[in-house]
Amino acid sequence: MNFFEKTGKMAIGSRLRLLTARMTDDAAKVYELYGVTFSPKCFPVFFILSEEGEKTITEIAEAIGHSQPSVTKIIKEMIKDGLVKQNLQSGDKRRNVVGLTKKGSALAEKIQMQYADITVAVEGIIREASHNLWEAIAEWEFLLDQKSLLKRVQEQKKLRESKAVQIVPYESKYKTAFKSLNEAWISAYFEMEEADYKALDNPEGYIINKGGSILVALYEGEPVGICALIKMDDPDYDYEMAKMAVSPEAQGKSIGWLLGQAIISEAKRLGASKLYLESNTVLKPAINLYYKMGFQKVAGKSTPYKRCNIQMELDLDNHP
Helix, strand or coil: CCHHHHHHHHHHHHHHHHHHHHHHHHHHHHHHHCCCCCCHHHHHHHHHHHHHCCECHHHHHHHHCCCHHHHHHHHHHHHHCCCEEEEEECCCCCCEEEEECHHHHHHHHHCHHHHHHHHHHHHHHHHHCCCCHHHHHHHHHHHHHHCCHHHHHHHHHHHHHHCCEEEEECCHHHHHHHHHHHHHHHHHHCCCCHHHHHHHHCHHHHCHHHCCEEEEEEECCEEEEEEEEEECCCCCCCEEEEEEEECHHHCCCCHHHHHHHHHHHHHHHCCCCEEEEEECCCCHHHHHHHHHHCCEEECCCCCCCCCCCEEEEEEHHHCC
16 A cells, blocks of 8 residues: 555655655756756755846845755855855945856856746646646645644644543542642742632632532543632622633643633523633733633722732623
């Protein structure tokens, strides 16, 4: 069985490199066919200089989509072959530029018929093929500019792993995780406060027995995320969404989002119409998550936390 039939589409990079190597090998033989001593890898630089004249290395790199070190290396090889010269003074006398030598200019004239023959040959392949590779490459380049392969794989990894996350009701066996997960993030950014200890040392008495709820996110059976609903004695709000924490090792699996959605569903089940939360704007990922969930900024409520500098609410009656 063909190697690429075994690997499937995950080996597209390897297959493209193999195709590139095949085309490059043929290109070297084409130059020999026309009596031209020239390395195919120099073609992009040579073409730009022959078509557009003298340029800086930076300008060449931008024009052909290569790195400056790569262009510099190619320029050195072309200088050695006598095709280009550098450190030329530009018209504005402020930039050192690279340009073709007389030998390079002569080659540019000589190679025109080769260009024409190659173009016709490639167009012939396109006509014979079921798919237009030239147009497909342009389309792929556009799509990868919009979202890289790395980003697409990251999203797929996150989606797959999030499907392995379970959200379960709190049990006493999760008491240690409830405290340790919250202590970790609070201590990383702030200092533990009296109100923290009240909830973390006695979650059943402080939260659950007073009509609240705690949800736990499990990944591969291990508690990696926590979030609580604390019953409020407030005419404006029914519950506070609080003590959301996700293990750093488990981040990137949409656990915060899944916990948040589960907490909203739990609040609705308990008959809540408005949720309240307190946070700090230094926690940018958390604040972004809250906005994504539908929370909006409010002000004016008293708070037991020194670290609180933002208050938010979610209208559950108008929440989808």
